[in-house]
Amino acid sequence: MIKARITVTLKNGVLDPQGKAIEGALGALGFEGVGHVRQGKVFDVELEGSDPAKAEADLKAMCDKLLANTVIENYSIALGS
């Protein structure tokens, strides 16, 4: 069993209205000195098997096909134990 964490974030330059809303809300709550906030997604995936190379290839394919919109999003894959 291989566990992996996939993090999907918006590319630089892509507008992030949700992040902007959080910035505003943090300011309204009294937090000072908050700069840019960007929101992304994280997926914790369990895969059968024990071959990290195959797992990474599968996870890349999952990101390209389903989990990330590679036009506007970057993804990173971190394999765990």
Place this chain on the structure above:
Amino acid sequence: MIKARITVTLKNGVLDPQGKAIEGALGALGFEGVGHVRQGKVFDVELEGSDPAKAEADLKAMCDKLLANTVIENYSIALGS
């Protein structure tokens, strides 16, 4: 300027219908051996100042007040440069 990444994930035992939907979709796309999938959120926050201890305290307060629902979610904070 301190950059931080906050990761918010559902606690164990909390139902994750979005993760279940992704599991089903990955199966339908032909990916085999996919076990549980859980979805979470990630926030990249920029903070003014250079005191990591103060930044971490502020970020914890932000999570408790706004970014995470601590009844059903866990959060972790990773400070960058």
